[in-house]
Amino acid sequence: VTYEPLPVSYEEDKLVLLVRDPRWIFAYWDLSNQSKIKLAVEIEKSLGMLHKTLRVYEVSEGKKRCMDIDVGNTTSWYIHVPSPDKEYQAEFGLKDENDNFVPILVSNTVRMPREAPTYLTDEKWMVVNEIFEVILRAKSGEFFGSSGEVIRRIEQIIKQEVQVPSITSPGVGSWGSMAPGMAEKRGFWFVADTELIVYGATEKDASVTANGYPVALRDDGTFTLRYALPDGEREIILVARSRDGKEERVIKFEISRHMKA
Numbered sequence: 548v549t550y551e552p553l554p555v556s557y558e559e560d561k562l563v564l565l566v567r568d569p570r571w572i573f574a575y576w577d578l579s580n581q582s583k584i585k586l587a588v589e590i591e592k593s594l595g596m597l598h599k600t601l602r603v604y605e606v607s608e609g610k611k612r613c614m615d616i617d618v619g620n621t622t623s624w625y626i627h628v629p630s631p632d633k634e635y636q637a638e639f640g641l642k643d644e645n646d647n648f649v650p651i652l653v654s655n656t657v658r659m660p661r662e663a664p665t666y667l668t669d670e671k672w673m674v675v676n677e678i679f680e681v682i683l684r685a686k687s688g689e690f691f692g693s694s695g696e697v698i699r700r701i702e703q704i705i706k707q708e709v710q711v712p713s714i715t716s717p718g719v720g721s722w723g724s725m726a727p728g729m730a731e732k733r734g735f736w737f738v739a740d741t742e743l744i745v746y747g748a749t750e751k752d753a754s755v756t757a758n759g760y761p762v763a764l765r766d767d768g769t770f771t772l773r774y775a776l777p778d779g780e781r782e783i784i785l786v787a788r789s790r791d792g793k794e795e796r797v798i799k800f801e802i803s804r805h806m807k808a
Contacts, residue, residue, distance in 0.1 A: 562652035569631035
């Protein structure tokens with residue numbers, strides 16, 4: 548097998564920005580033969596007083612120049628931007644000693660990610676897992692009773708969840724019942740909660756149970772379980788069995804939570 552080397556240039560007028568992380572942008576550009584000739588002529592006419600420049604703008608709130616970079620004869624550059632969580636755009640062109648700038652290429656606009664964890668939090672949706680367990684136990688015969696009793700048990704779980712304050716994404720959900728008088732007496736309040744995430748992996752054709760209940764595996768054999776974590780002690784026993792049933796592995800977690808306020 549033979550491989551052809553990549554061309555040095557595709558002879559296209561293009562300037563592209565790619566986000567690397569909240570503080571860095573990777574820029575690369577290419578010029579057509581016509582643009583290269585034009586650049587060379589202009590630089591020669593100016594007796595070398597024109598410089599190939601990458602001008603970077605912050606465009607989150609209007610177009611505001613934040614830096615000029617003398618890029619010489621390179622075709623790519625890593626740009627360190629002053630602020631994350633902002634939008635940036637760049638122009639490639641020629642700049643003289645008097646700060647006069649003639650743009651030749653204009654880039655795409657990129658949005659930098661935040662440099663801190665997002666303020667958005669998920670809805671408290673563990674009720675789905677608990678309801679699933681009730682249905683599964685009823686189906687397997689472990690939960691005895693009529694269908695009406697199963698429905699009443701599900702309604703009970705939902706009511707318990709509604710009574711627990713939960714932090715939700717803005718505009719998505721609402722607070723449950725707060726401590727008596729907490730909102731009426733003062734404007735200041737504080738609430739927090741915890742949950743437990745268990746994750747793992749095994750052979751993709753194996754079977755896994757958690758405290759006796761089957762765990763759904765992804766196509767690559769990985770799995771994730773999400774539990775509510777109230778005060779007290781609890782135990783989670785994970786069992787993985789090979790497809791032929793000849794091998795078994797057991798992992799046991801002992802979890803303790805005690806909230807102090």
